[in-house]
Amino acid sequence: MRLDVVSIFPEYLAPLELSLIGKARTDGLLDLHVHGLRDYTSDRHRTVDDTPYGGGAGMVMKAEPWALALGDIAAQVPARRPTLIVPSPAGEVFNQKLAYELAEEEHLVFACGRYEGIDERVLEWAAEQFTVRPVSLGDYVLNGGEVAVLAMVEAIGRLIPGVVGNPESLIEESHSDGLLEYPVYTKPSTWRGRDIPEVLLSGNHGKIAKFRREHQLRRTAARRPDLIAALDVSHFSKTERNV
Numbered sequence: 001m002r003l004d005v006v007s008i009f010p011e012y013l014a015p016l017e018l019s020l021i022g023k024a025r026t027d028g029l030l031d032l033h034v035h036g037l038r039d040y041t042s043d044r045h046r047t048v049d050d051t052p053y054g055g056g057a058g059m060v061m062k063a064e065p066w067a068l069a070l071g072d073i074a075a076q077v078p079a080r081r082p083t084l085i086v087p088s089p090a091g092e093v094f095n096q097k098l099a100y101e102l103a104e105e106e107h108l109v110f111a112c113g114r115y116e117g118i119d120e121r122v123l124e125w126a127a128e129q130f131t132v133r134p135v136s137l138g139d140y141v142l143n144g145g146e147v148a149v150l151a152m153v154e155a156i157g158r159l160i161p162g163v164v165g166n167p168e169s170l171i172e173e174s175h176s177d178g179l180l181e182y183p184v185y186t187k188p189s190t191w192r193g194r195d196i197p198e199v200l201l202s203g204n205h206g207k208i209a210k211f212r213r214e215h216q217l218r219r220t221a222a223r224r225p226d227l228i229a230a231l232d233v234s235h236f237s238k239t240e241r242n243v
């Protein structure tokens with residue numbers, strides 16, 4: 001997968017050189033390029049923003065540098081129609097389902113806005129050669145798109161085959177089956193007077209699976225009842241429907 005990120009703070013994306021995503025890049029599983037938007041300006045001050053039409057506080061990102069940057073990227077990779085992800089408070093909310101969907105794409109481009117956002121005409125112009133998707137990280141306000149891109153690239157990148165060492169770990173984690181994950185424990189079995197659930201020492205894999213499933217259901221019901229409501233009844237066994 002090819003990924004391009006455009007930002008006025010390219011150094012903000014440095015964490016993507018670390019850990020699993022960094023290794024995936026050196027292994028050639030992810031082809032990630034970060035671009036500085038100011039490289040697509042032509043004035044002495046490398047201007048990327050201006051005052052908003054209609055008035056109001058703050059500044060808006062000018063369209064031309066974005067069109068030059070995105071046009072350059074699209075020309076570099078004559079792939080199938082790239083998907084342009086535009087982090088925005090006004091976007092569809094990112095979740096594991098969208099992460100899986102985007103992990104299937106050949107080429108993702110991320111446009112990190114700042115200030116009060118990007119001139120809307122950029123998204124209209126980009127729709128000619130990109131599939132444009134405004135995406136929110138959640139219902140809270142950030143100062144720009146970079147943090148959202150770090151989160152999305154990690155969530156998407158780890159789903160690419162070969163990035164995560166043991167693909168089985170992708171199956172049991174939170175949200176992969178619509179439920180939150182069960183509690184996990186490791187040595188020592190007694191820690192500061194606290195024991196782990198005895199069943200986990202039993203070696204009885206059926207009982208352990210049952211314990212874990214029950215705790216997924218309890219944890220999800222307690223912390224995220226909205227996820228329970230969203231699940232189809234076929235997701236639950238007959239006994240679980242009465243939990």
Ligand SMILES: Nc1cc(-c2ccc3ccn(Cc4ccccc4)c3c2)n[nH]1
Nearest residue numbers: 087088089113114137138140142144145
């Ligand atoms: N989930 C989520 C995403 C964002 C986000 C994404 C990109 C940008 C670019 C500028 N801002 C600042 C901003 C704050 C409020 C209203 C308009 C712009 C951004 C915020 N906030 N929260």
